[in-house]
Amino acid sequence: MNTRFQTEEFFSKAKELGLVDDIDRQLEERKNVQRLAILEKMKALPPIEKTELPAIGKAVIAARRALELAEEAFRDADRNFKYLSQRSYGLQNQFEGARLTLEREAKELAPDFLRTAWEDASFLDGLVSARFEYSTEATYSYRHGQGSIITSNHDAILACRNNIKAAQDRFMAMMLVDIPRAKAQAEVAETFSKLEGEAYALGVVRSTFEDRRKPVDLLAKIEDSVYRASKEHARHIETISI
Incomplete structure (x- = not known):
């Protein structure tokens, strides 16, 4: 026997007897009950101003600002370090050169x-x-x-x-x-x-x-x-x- 034919015949008879509409209505009622339960849960949620979110949001903004200031301070410190390093190197060379010159002169007069x-x-x-x-x-x-x-x-x-x-x-x-x-x-x-x-x-x-x-x-x-x-x-x- 053709299974497809049996299925079509079953749905045809169920529709004639109003069973399909009754099942659709029951399904719709069940989904509505679930929806209402979800709405009740949503009502139970606290308002956003009573959660940690506003404070966390402010903290994130402050942290971002602190990070920007820290990055700028790092760039300033890095530039200052490079400048002082170059200056120190130059002064050290000048000092060593002067010292070696004086040492040579002192040894010549020893x-x-x-x-x-x-x-x-x-x-x-x-x-x-x-x-x-x-x-x-x-x-x-x-x-x-x-x-x-x-x-x-x-x-x-x-x-x-x-x-x-x-x-x-x-x-x-x-x-x-x-x-x-x-x-x-x-x-x-x-x-x-x-x-x-x-x-x-x-x-x-x-x-x-x-x-x-x-x-x-x-x-x-x-x-x-x-x-x-x-x-x-x-x-x-x-x-x-x-």
């Missing part, structure tokens, strides 16, 4: 013995550096096989050179302070006494350093000193034990 002390320390540093030595000792054990032990005076050389560098820094600093000449000379003499003791203990030849003031070209003396040090180093015999 007592000769301070510049001489700095040069002597530099000469001594070259002699100490040339005294670097090392030795290799071959070893053998049944457990580890053949190996070697390398020893050197690197740490002692480095410590002495660091002391020389510190002395040179001190000589430069003395050029920029008001210090009595006798006191400065005594300090330089005491400093060199210690430095020379360390250098001679490392093998620096005393006469090589003491002859630095003889009328011989300084570069030639340094080259000769380095050459003799390298010859001594070449004659160094490695100790080998098994």
Whole structure:
């Protein structure tokens, strides 16, 4: 049997009997009841002026204004920061330039013995550096096989050179302070006494350093000193034990 035909027949009979109109009326009444219930709920809502909305709205406007003021303050602060940074950089360069110029002039007018002390320390540093030595000792054990032990005076050389560098820094600093000449000379003499003791203990030849003031070209003396040090180093015999 055709289902569509049955459906059409059913609705036709229901309409003849007034059932369709009755159902439509019941549906309309039900929707009206629902609508009235919703209207009652709407009546129960408080008026907007009695809610938080007006205060919140005012707060939003105030917050927006505060944000605008803060953004403007940030832009002003950023511009001021950039301006002051550029000015500070320029003034710092001017200050450093002026200070370096004054330092150079002060050093040029410093007592000769301070510049001489700095040069002597530099000469001594070259002699100490040339005294670097090392030795290799071959070893053998049944457990580890053949190996070697390398020893050197690197740490002692480095410590002495660091002391020389510190002395040179001190000589430069003395050029920029008001210090009595006798006191400065005594300090330089005491400093060199210690430095020379360390250098001679490392093998620096005393006469090589003491002859630095003889009328011989300084570069030639340094080259000769380095050459003799390298010859001594070449004659160094490695100790080998098994």
